[in-house]
Amino acid sequence: MITLQNDQLKVVINELGAQLHSIQRVDNQIEYLWQGDPASWDRQAPILFPFVGRLKDDQYQFNGQTYHQTQHGFARDRKFAVLDQSATYVLLEQHDDDETRKAFPFAYSLRVKYELTGNQLAVTYSVTNPDAEQSLIYAIGAHPGFNMPLSANGRFDQVQLSVSPAETYSRVVLDGPYNDSAHPLTIDMHQPLTIDHDLFKNDAVIFETGGADFTATLTDPASQHGVHVHTHGTQHVGVWSPYPTKANFACVEPWWGIADNVAADGQLLHKQGMHRLAPRGTDDYHFSIQPF
Template structure:
């Protein structure tokens, strides 16, 4: 387990999946990060790559061949290697292999950097295309889960979700596991929303952010502690908690990609939300977590 520390925060990261394992403020010792429970959700903060969400029939077609890939891709279940580390930051790396090429026929280099800056954890995903001839087609996203409520006296049904800018947003609905972006509804976030388990009976609440600066905040009103997730450049941010299984956790998920559309034809070149990285090019995707 990798440990990062500064005056404000102590963070732990596992090399399996480069997944966050713990986020604590040093002044209150509250554990903000969901600790995983197989009965509800065994993961904590998986990295979604090279797909976000589910593919139709867990498969896609590229260059005349059909490939099988489960929800959210394979990066979360593979080991990363530490390539740079100090007391307050670390960079981990994962690359393609014979196994990944069976499910995803592209060379890639995925680097994940965590850096503590005052009371904020800055996260950067770097995707590099090492191929000299072919573009890399992929999506990427984050899926951190947070303990909610954060006080023993609080309850899930008291937790508040607020966003900034506080305005009305288009919400993409899911039809089963697939997005129905052609038929969005409006979600009014001009005031904080008190959440419930039933809010997630149709899976994630997906905000269309359009790449603008967007912050989602979860607050436990009993002790007034919570977490800000700051994003910029994401097209969508998902907010999710398992349902009908109920657990005291809420995920805030910056996505640079999305599940297959209800009308998807299964061809990778047509898939919604995918990124194309030219040979020898690279791209960065950033967000930050600020517990309070």
């Protein structure tokens, strides 16, 4: 485990998947990050790469070959190496090998930077295509889970979700695990939304953010503690908690990608929400977590 600390935050990171393991404020020592439970969700903050969401039949076709890949990709289950580290910063890397090529026939480097800046944890994902000829086709996303409520006398069904800008958003509907973006709903977020478990009976609530800066905030009104997740350049931000299993956490998920469309034909070149990174190119993705 890797520990970062400044005068306001203490954060622990697991090299397996470069997954966040703990987020605490120094002044109150509240654990903001979900600690995992096999009865509901045994992960904490997986990195989603090279796919976000589920593929139809857990497979896709590329260059005449069929490849099998489970939901959210494989990066979350592979170790990252530490490239650089200080008291408040760490840079980790994972890259392709013979095993990844069985599920994803591309060369890649995925670097993850965590850095404490005041009362925020800044996160940067950097994807590099080392191939000199072939474009890298991928999606990436984050899936941090936050304890909700954050007080002994709070209740999950009192937790409030608010967003900034506070406006009406297009909401992508899920049909099972697949997106039905051709038939969106709207969700009015001019005022905070009090969440409950039934909100997630059809899986995640997915905001179409269109690349604009977007902040999602979870607040426990019993304690007035909560967390802001500031996103930059995402097309979608998902909010999720398990259903029908009930657990006291909610995830705020910046996505640069999305699950297969209900009309997907299985061809990687046609898949919705994928990025195409030119040979020798690098793209960066940013978000930050601000507990309060």
